[in-house]
Every structure is written in structure tokens, then in C-alpha cells.
Amino acid sequence: MQKLAVFGGxxxxxxxxIEYLDTQDDWQGIGVARHKQQISEFTPFVELDLLQPKLxxxxxxxxxxxxxxxxxxxxxxxxxxxxxxxxxxxxxxxITALKTAAPNLKRVVLMQGVKAYGVHLGPFKTPAKESxxxxxxxxxxxxxxxxxxxxxxxxxxxxxxxxxxVLCGFxxxxxxxxxxxxxxxxxxxxxxxxxxxFPGKVGAYNALAQVTDAELLAKAVLWAATEPRAAxxxxxxxxxxxxxxxxxxxxxxxxxxxxxxxxxxxSLSTMMADKASIWKEIQQRHNLKPVAxxxxxxxxxxxxxxxxxxxVISDTTKIKLHGFKEIVDSTEMFVRLLDRYRAEKVxxxxx
Numbered sequence: 001m002q003k004l005a006v007f008g009g010x011x012x013x014x015x016x017x018i019e020y021l022d023t024q025d026d027w028q029g030i031g032v033a034r035h036k037q038q039i040s041e042f043t044p045f046v047e048l049d050l051l052q053p054k055l056x057x058x059x060x061x062x063x064x065x066x067x068x069x070x071x072x073x074x075x076x077x078x079x080x081x082x083x084x085x086x087x088x089x090x091x092x093x094x095i096t097a098l099k100t101a102a103p104n105l106k107r108v109v110l111m112q113g114v115k116a117y118g119v120h121l122g123p124f125k126t127p128a129k130e131s132x133x134x135x136x137x138x139x140x141x142x143x144x145x146x147x148x149x150x151x152x153x154x155x156x157x158x159x160x161x162x163x164x165x166v167l168c169g170f171x172x173x174x175x176x177x178x179x180x181x182x183x184x185x186x187x188x189x190x191x192x193x194x195x196x197x198f199p200g201k202v203g204a205y206n207a208l209a210q211v212t213d214a215e216l217l218a219k220a221v222l223w224a225a226t227e228p229r230a231a232x233x234x235x236x237x238x239x240x241x242x243x244x245x246x247x248x249x250x251x252x253x254x255x256x257x258x259x260x261x262x263x264x265x266x267s268l269s270t271m272m273a274d275k276a277s278i279w280k281e282i283q284q285r286h287n288l289k290p291v292a293x294x295x296x297x298x299x300x301x302x303x304x305x306x307x308x309x310x311x312v313i314s315d316t317t318k319i320k321l322h323g324f325k326e327i328v329d330s331t332e333m334f335v336r337l338l339d340r341y342r343a344e345k346v347x348x349x350x351x
Contacts, residue, residue: 008073016214050093063101169214181302200306240327
């Protein structure tokens, strides 16, 4: 039996991995997070503050038979230099815990993203390939990878790096989800009797974009943890298709039974700053779960995604050639996830 430690187990990525582990007979899982959640009756959680990584005796027992680990923890901060430092410190905490208490560890899967290619800095070479050079730091992905590879060489671990883009999955209380950004924005527009306008840049409306289904990524994690060819490799992993928001937006508006109007570039961070009371009224009107507005959607994240007025394309040839060939239709994925948020009473059902 193989055992996977999921660092960041309550986030969108971690939750999806844990849910997928529940379907696998030859895997056990353990979630690692600062505050545990009841995600699975089969997968226990260890509470661990990665900035102060002190394992309890019970946690050490859980770590003792870990064979694989995936690092998917992340913290955002308005100060990007502070964000870089915090994420490096957290990762060092995870490495310390693994070195101390996981003597049977074989391979670590490190989660990165397209920020490794500088998507956050502006237009970059597309399609991005895993062999593309790094950009000028800081970038905590680089620091984490360097720390991991140095430690792995000392400990005898194997390393695989995955680079998804715009994770789309189900998670309550994890606001960095473009699915919930879109949904909350649509419902607030509906509240005011407004059409569903694309809130980003016109260039982003027309550019090529991509996303990664968290369920697909969970499957890729288990593949990357055990596939012999994946040892020491880095892989881009997306749904495998491309889209333009211009056409997907029309499908989403149809889902919400709303009219579409021409794009109107706004700052979601600014325009949604006073809408907590509106969302509370929507929740009460539709008897929704009382998810706090600040935990519902990261508006700054929506501003970033809808502000990329250039193509964002990752080349996924390498992972397919090495054996992971699953793909997902992105339009169908959005509908599936929105349906789940409705079923879980996070979003209102159709009018």
C-alpha cells in the first residue's frame, strides 16, 4: 500500500487529490494543513503550521509510512516580496517535516504553475515548454524547486514537478477559484438586473486561454508520483484544449440564463469591495450556505486572469509522450463545477 501526504490538503488542488485518493484501492492518503477539514472519511488530517513545523507524536506516527508527497500549499500576500518569502518558508517547513518523520519517502511531486514562465509579468513565449529558461527572480517556484532538488539529492528522494494553469475545482472557503469569481460576479450582476459583461480587458476577451481541471490534476499527481519516466522531470498539465473567453463567456451567460453585453473593463477588486451585503441578501433569498463573502471569491485573481490580454498557452506534448494522455473539455468542466456548487448550495439554482 502506498501512502501520499498532501500538503495544502484543504485547498482546491489538495481537496481534489484527497477525493481522488478515496477511489483508489492501492493508495492511502493523509492531508496536511494548518486547519483540518472533514473532506473524507477515509483520509485523516494532520494539523501543521508550516511556518512553525512541529509535529505531534500522533502526526509523527502518520508520517512514518509515507511513501510519496505532493506539495500544493500556497499563501497569497499583497506584498509580492513578502509572498515569495512566506511561500519559501512554508515549503522549507514541509521539507523539514518530511526529513524528520518520513523515512520511507520515495518521491515528492512539487506543484508550480505558468508563473514559472512569467505569465504574471506580461506576454511570454507561447506555447511555453518545460525547457524554457527562467525569468529574472523573485519567483518562489524557483526557490522551492532548488531547495527540493538539493534536499532530494541528500535524502535519496525522487522529484517530479507539475505546472498546471488556472486551477478549476470544488472547494468551499478557498477563494482563489476563477469558477466562483465568475459565478459570484454573474449573480451580483443579476441582482442589479444587469447583463453579464466580461469585466476584463478586450484583449483578454479575444486571446487564447487555458485552464486545468483539479480532478484531472489529481489523476496526474498519482501518475507523476509513480511513473518511472517522471522521475526528475517537469511537466505542463492543462485540460488539453484552448478557448477564447469571448465564446466561453456566451456559454456561461446561457448557463446563468443572462443576457450578454459587450465587455466593460472594470476592477473587480474595487467594484466588489462593497458587495458583501448584497451577497448576504442573495444567500438569504436562496437559502445558501453562509460562506463569508471574503472567502467566496478572490477578486484580485479575477482581475489578473481577465487582464491577461495575450495568449496563455502551455505545451503539453511532453506529459502525453511520457504516458499521461487524459484530456478534459473545458466548457463541460465549467458546467460540471457550477452544477456542483449549486448542488452544495454555495450558488443559487437557476431562476
